Amino acid sequence: MRLRNPFVMESGVFTTNYRDDMAFHFPVLAKIRVAVILLLLFLLPFFASTYFVSIANLAGIAVIGALGLNILTGFTGQISIGQGAFLGVGAYTAGFITAKLGLPFWLALPAAGFVTALVGAVFGVPSLRLKGLYLAIATLAAQVIIEFVIVHWETVTNGVHGMFLPAPGIFGYALDSDVSYYYLVLTACIIMTVFCFNLFRSRVGRAFIAIRDRDLAAEVMGIDLFRYKIYAFALSSFYVGIAGALWGHYLRIISPEHFTIGVSIQYLAMVIIGGLGSVMGSIYGAVFITLLPIVLRELSGLLANYLPNIEAVILGLKEAVFGITIIVFLIYEPEGLAKIWQNIKDYFKLWPFSY
Template sequence: MFVTLGQLIVSGLASGSLYALVALGIVIVYKASNRVNFAYGQMAMLSTFFAYSLLTRFKLPYAAAFLGALVFSALLGVIVRNIVRPVKSESGFIMATLAIYMIITALAGWIWGWDAFPFPDMLSGEPLSVLGVVISQNNLLIFIITITLMMLMYLFFKYTMTGIAMRAVSQNPVASRLMGISVDKVFTITWIISGVLGGIAGLLVAPTTFLEPNMMAIFLFKAFTAAVLGGFTSYPGVVIGGLSLGVLENLVGGYLSNELKSTFAFILLVVVLCIRPEGLLGNRVRMLGKSSVPEGTVESNGNRAGWTTLQKLVVLGLALILPFLFRQNSYVLYFANLIGIYMILAVGLDIIVGYLGQFSLGHASFLAIGAYTSALLMLKWGIPFWLAMPAAGFITCLVGFFLGLSAIRLSGLYLAIATFGFGAAVPQILLKWDGLTNGAMGLKPPHPTIGLFAFDNEFKFYFLVLVVLIITIMVTSNILHSKTGRAIIALRDSEAGAEAMGIRLSKYRVMAFVISAFFAGIAGSLYAHMVGFISPSDFNDWTSLIFLCMLLLGGAGNIAGVLAGVIFMTAVPLIVSDNKSLTMLLFGTALLFVTLFFPGGLASIYDQVGNILHKIKIKRSKVTF
């Protein structure tokens, strides 16, 4: 019993050291700029691949490859810092780092491929045995490096002029600039240190798993959990949070259930965020998103003109003609159906992002819940489709209700992390709950039928999707023009002002999540019965990221913009379906371009062009006069 407990604790400390090391690199940027770098894990992965090339292609010794990777990590930190430097808003920073996440992943897949490679340990030799507890030399080294780095960072920030300057900038950048501190230089140094920590983390993580483009995804989520648990403002807290998480999840896996171990981090994350968002040792900080509106959201003053009746009729007419033009081309109709389903989800997601002003990084999980609910109701219990689809929506919105409860106390960064954890947990639950979901083998939902009419081909299914999409747009439009919609927009613009006017934050935040989840569940039901096969791998974090990018790329709060974003993000994978790297590269580049130059999305380009033409017209009239 003692040996088993000791072994679990030792293994947990090794895993927790890796979580803490990744979290330290995230927190150092956060403390300096009040921003979180969501591309951090991929930066660490790219540095590790660079070291792998030095080891295998150039045959350098391990020490030289290690140092070369750290230099590369520092340069990469400077490059990313300069890319995101023009971005001023919190939401824009999140979008930019998510775009860089895509670009780095695509480049790694393009250069080194998507296969997994073994990476050598730093130390090799017989493991140590203490009181029957086996400790590998590599795990011991990981623990020692983590503790040493934490101590060095403590000494650096407390006793060096650069460290003191970094602390001053993190507390008050304006006052620091007035005191003669070069804030830009401090930010650059911060990103260099963060990059180096990421490089070390990647080199330590790779031997424990396999080297591949997505190797840091789970560690990034665990690092966020460690940072939240210990406190985003405390370096010792982050280390304690990482070590505690590693030990606790090992104990859960050893004494309770391995299935529960995979979701324990998410459960712990939500509990800590709801009870003590500042963490065990952190200080209470401003909740990101409280007073800022995400870039690209619709104006609440009503200045944006809606579609005219003629424009709506033209679009509806084109939508009705399309299936007849391509009736013999099932590929085009499949593509059109997919766009319609994603539009339903995107319109619902827009309520959270465009109108509530928050981020959701786990909407693919809502889609999954709707898809599995509808499929199981029809396959296992024989429920007809016309009941299974609304049931999928209601069950999904029930899950959205409980997730929305966490949104009462959370905002901005913390809410984004909570939804990110939700998105990571649901596919794991579906995978492990194989008695109900059939695990990795997936389910094969039947074709939907209403009465005696079967939607058994793409042509027939198109009209089902079109009807549901029209109803979705009409319902959401009515909601947003109602008292509920105005309250949601008021909370986005100013929570304090809205609450002063008697608007209950808790009520309308939960309502926004419930409505959004309902439409995601409906979209999930349609998706399951259209594709004919679903598995947990269809609803991963990458899918959630794609949905968010659809919205932000096109322009949140604008139906035409959302449609443009959905078409682009759906068309690219179908056009270049044989090149995964090119698809991700196009996605990331497009999102980064829009974030830097058109924060309002593709829809804002039309407005900007119109403004330019209007100014030219005014100047010409003045010259003529």
């Protein structure tokens, strides 16, 4: 029996039949918590500075991209080092549609998703025969090839000069400020997170997980490996394409150096640090990696008052800290922030009698 007192925490699993077990199981407190978090997120621009909102925008865009990568790498087990280039495909597609064709933004956003999904599916084809390291290298090839195309297809992308994008607008509302853009990003984020949560309760999502755990066993159970791997690549790229489109229109100027392998590595780091195969983990990881350089910059600003030369050193160390963070997480908590948060919750679930 579930207690109905809203201030009582969930303290164990009490379902007695499969229906209850499969159902979305939200204790009252969790519902309230989600509502409060959503409310806070929607009210954020009213009490936070514009600078903070702009960081939130970047984090939100990163969340969408990280969700996409997690679908592919965390849930389907296909490593991709080509994420940065796929972001580029999304950003340039959306940019081409709004800047060069002059079509509205609400059309460009899904179009970017679908075009990137198509490109992703094409580069997913080798995944049928390649596994592990060899697949990682094939996606690295995708990164290099797409970057090359972006630089050289000048009629579409303006090459190395970059492309200026107009301020996006939806149904007559211009989304040209940080705050208005924040609501666009937040909405997109919520929709894509909810979709992701539901995906892994569906037939397709379960198939992805089966492929990750043991592809041969999955095939024996009747999962068409090739089809589902292509689905995974396409779906993941759709997310990344949307993230790219949002990012491009947020920056308003895109050039090839925004979509290098460094970006791919950053997204991989988000997924690893957040937690492979965890939807919430993608969110934690994306926020963490977005904040890391900003916090470091603030810190170096603080220290600069005392030590005049430290800023240059810390900027160099930013990369080092980034790398060391990845390694430390991999060694001490390979399941990432999501697992750490879960451990904390589990501790309090049965506290003070945790045995």
